[in-house]
Amino acid sequence: MDKKFFRKRTLALVGVFVLLMAINVASAGFVGFNPIKVIGDIPHGIVWMAQNFTPSLESFAKIDTILISLGKTILLSIASSCIAAIFAYMCAVIGSREAGLGGPFPLIIRGIASVFRNIPVVAWAFILMFSFKQSEFTGFLALFLGTFGYLTRCFLESIDEVAGGSVEALRATGAGFAPIVTQAIIPMSITAVISWTLYMIETNIRDATLIGILTGAGIGALFDVYYKSFRYDLAALVILCIVVAVIACEAISNYVRRQII
Numbered sequence: 001m002d003k004k005f006f007r008k009r010t011l012a013l014v015g016v017f018v019l020l021m022a023i024n025v026a027s028a029g030f031v032g033f034n035p036i037k038v039i040g041d042i043p044h045g046i047v048w049m050a051q052n053f054t055p056s057l058e059s060f061a062k063i064d065t066i067l068i069s070l071g072k073t074i075l076l077s078i079a080s081s082c083i084a085a086i087f088a089y090m091c092a093v094i095g096s097r098e099a100g101l102g103g104p105f106p107l108i109i110r111g112i113a114s115v116f117r118n119i120p121v122v123a124w125a126f127i128l129m130f131s132f133k134q135s136e137f138t139g140f141l142a143l144f145l146g147t148f149g150y151l152t153r154c155f156l157e158s159i160d161e162v163a164g165g166s167v168e169a170l171r172a173t174g175a176g177f178a179p180i181v182t183q184a185i186i187p188m189s190i191t192a193v194i195s196w197t198l199y200m201i202e203t204n205i206r207d208a209t210l211i212g213i214l215t216g217a218g219i220g221a222l223f224d225v226y227y228k229s230f231r232y233d234l235a236a237l238v239i240l241c242i243v244v245a246v247i248a249c250e251a252i253s254n255y256v257r258r259q260i261i
Helices: 002-031 035-051 057-095 105-118 121-132 136-162 164-172 177-215 218-228 232-260
Strands: none
Touching (some): 057 232, 105 136, 121 136, 121 177, 136 177, 164 177, 177 218, 218 232
């Protein structure tokens, strides 16, 4: 019995692998992708990056300008994440199935969160540029809307997961919505809320670079200027600063998570 089970499982895995490889080959042929040519071009790409896309000593003369733009981008990411987290948490409390106001609110808020979450941040940037043009405010709104949708869904799941028993106990004593929120929902979900908010700050710092290229603000706009003017050494320095900033933010975020969990 065991041998037949493992034989069938092995054959199924092999079949899935062969199917995926066939789909991959068919897709590559459809779009004209040649993996052998790409593999052959990799050494040339590495050599070009080593020769051109590497910061030089002269590049560091612009480090002040780069750090100022990077600081603006980080502050923009933190502001959009934190403000979105506040609105997302309020909506999640109202729309929670376990502890919310009930009625149509859970369905409405989950629907809004799904719409906002499933529109990419880049798409939000393009949509908002028609109304607000290229500006830092456009970048802020794009990050805010994407973050709001994502965090609303995360907060809803977190509240529904941890608040069930406590909410039922408070309702049994005749407590209203406000006491339930202050005595059960907030104390039990605040750790998850902080953790998700920190994660979104990390994510938004990375996304803000691309948004900056589109909206003409922050470190993304500076990278775009250097890249289009063929100053690849400065563009590489910008990317290096972004990587260092993201790693530092991730380290701080992980430290905070360990302290609160």
